[in-house]
């Protein structure tokens with residue numbers, strides 16, 4: 001299969017992240033940091049495999065979190081800068097957030113007013129998330145700019161009278177996009193909120209930049225960052241998640257049974273619903289090593305998981321040989337938004353987590369069992 005590591009070293013199902021591929025991505029991101037002096041943070045919502053945080057911390061400036069638990073993880077395991085954005089902070093968690101995080105981004109001026117006094121006494125930095133209302137993509141579920149969105153302050157609700165103590169703006173509007181979408185978004189951000197830039201120290205361009213994808217226009221990104229630094233004197237932050245772990249990991253599974261019902265169906269020991277929920281949510285069809293589109297190769301199968309859900313289907317694929325019980329299938333690009341989103345519906349075991357190191361040695365990081373299922377119920 002040419003992946004370079006021993007597929008049998010860990011019992012399936014397991015996620016495996018290839019350190020060499022991760023370093024390749026980190027080098028691309030570090031080059032953007034070095035070329036521009038911007039700060040790049042890991043958005044942990046996409047990838048929280050903290051055994052790799054020491055490595056990632058050698059390249060990036062720190063982490064951003066979606067809430068207290070992610071903030072703690074980034075603070076404990078990577079260090080560097082610790083940022084946080086949540087649509088709303090509760091009073092019971094705010095003191096701890098203030099202790100751990102150096103940059104806290106509020107989603108509304110009402111939240112800023114609620115915590116302002118306490119916040120300012122801490123000497124930390126505070127930002128407000130703005131909503132430029134500029135949709136550049138079609139996935140409604142991932143579009144924070146859609147009508148009625150709860151994410152970010154629109155120009156209509158903006159309160160310049162409450163900006164004292166706020167030192168940064170944050171926006172997040174992109175999803176798996178190239179730099180052209182950023183260029184378009186920045187134009188609108190400037191038109192709507194540019195008049196307040198002189199009161200800010202920094203701006204965070206959010207995530208959704210597919211910087212490590214082969215066709216990504218890194219030069220255009222660098223130009224955007226430099227322009228904001230030079231024209232407005234702002235420090236620029238990016239907080240990609242997916243781009244950090246893009247194409248660095250796999251989910252390895254085994255065929256458990258092959259049945260027929262008008263078509264051939266292979267049942268695997270991994271589930272779309274439990275182990276790769278974005279396949280159903282996005283939805284998308286993950287690539288499999290050595291498999292093709294349904295009509296590309298001779299033997300065609302629908303691949304499904306072992307849960308009760310009729311729709312626990314990964315997709316239709318074709319192979320050079322008939323599938324047999326015990327065959328291993330390797331799903332590609334399974335490092336991001338996979339282990340952070342998985343679940344134990346039906347009592348499914350969570351896949352183990354492993355690393356293929358630079359010498360292609362497989363190291364098991366963690367495996368899960370009945371206790372993990374039971375403990376959360």
Ligand SMILES: Cc1ncc(COP(=O)(O)O)c(C=O)c1O
Pocket residue numbers: 043045046085172174175176206207208209239240241242243
């Ligand atoms: C506020 C914020 N920042 C960063 C990200 C990371 O996005 P991505 O993984 O697409 O780069 C997200 C994703 O939803 C987000 O909501």
